[in-house]
């Protein structure tokens with residue numbers, strides 16, 4: 001695909017295309033400042049340093065980064081709500097929170113300067129996706145404590161685009177607004193994009209009749225197959241962007257139009273990949289858990305935060321000219337990894353298989369149960385009407401085909417259950433794919 005110069009613009013070329021040597025120097029200066037501030041103002045960091053007999057001055061270059069202890073979700077829980085803040089609350093102008101599916105959510109804060117940085121970084125990946133001041137950006141993330149909507153909102157405004165703060169849900173109204181206001185860019189989770197595509201099909205609305213050109217998707221794992229499906233069904237370019245509230249929210253990494261990995265904004269975050277079992281830093285290109293250190297944040301600095309997201313870094317040059325390293329699509333959080341009969345399985349691997357088989361609808365759920373000491377996996381997948389109402393023999397052959405494909409992709413057996421078209425839950429925010437019926 002060829003893109004115009006306008007589409008290939010870079011928001012902040014000075015920082016996004018910095019030579020590695022200069023970038024390394026900048027990272028170290030910023031890291032040192034962050035360490036000093038975190039050590040001085042956050043008892044949790046100070047205690048961790050003390051227990052190792054460490055002071056910030058011991059970190060003399062970037063290669064000393066592994067000396068710094070990891071920060072985990074547990075640290076944030078123990079210091080709930082404001083214990084990890086490095087500035088007095090009077091300097092905090094915004095508070096957000098993580099999705100917190102279990103236990104108390106974690107609380108994060110931003111100074112005015114942090115909000116400015118956040119908008120700049122979101123503006124970077126929106127520009128990288130081809131969004132300009134001429135775009136009408138339709139934000140269908142839920143506005144609230146979740147960082148998704150506000151993060152994208154201020155980034156789009158920073159670019160000068162016209163922002164529609166639609167929020168999530170009420171899909172028919174979303175579609176009506178898209179039609180009437182001529183939205184050109186849509187922002188939501190990939191699973192909600194799919195829900196919208198389904199609904200348009202049901203309502204007999206041809207996506208080509210809309211003005212949509214691009215979708216900026218993130219906040220949950222999704223496969224390349226799902227990207228192709230969304231692009232084809234909505235007739236748009238779909239880009240991926242990554243972030244997590246503990247480290248800032250969206251705006252940590254985002255794809256350019258080449259869509260070959262998400263550029264991590266390395267002048268603000270240092271990325272490492274570690275072995276999730278041993279904590280050892282892995283060599284460039286290895287797959288493991290992403291660890292992030294923020295180096296410019298004031299209110300809520302994060303030192304070596306264990307994201308739990310499994311990915312790998314790609315240091316090869318990108319055709320767009322940005323020099324920042326790219327992270328590959330995450331396979332999911334290590335917490336989402338299923339262990340079926342001793343084999344590690346990520347839901348996105350299953351998604352890839354299902355999307356390749358004609359007749360499967362892009363809606364599925366994974367049910368894990370325990371039989372004796374063994375975990376079993378059932379893949380429930382919606383199929384189109386032709387297959388669902390097909391004769392038993394044909395249906396059986398379809399199930400066999402899926403089970404075979406799953407086995408060869410995963411290396412472990414899964415049972416497949418076909419379910420009626422439109423019977424699976426549709427998602428408005430982050431999709432919940434796994435139902436765990438084990439009583440552990």
Ligand code: DLL
Nearest residue numbers: 098099148218219220221241242243244245249250
């Ligand atoms: O989901 C921030 C965000 C909002 C990112 C909007 C992109 C767009 P949390 O609710 O704290 O923050 O959830 C963070 O979501 O650790 C990943 O597991 C997952 N995640 C986020 N973006 C992606 C992505 C926001 N592009 C958690 N691909 C992260 C895969 C993602 N997983």
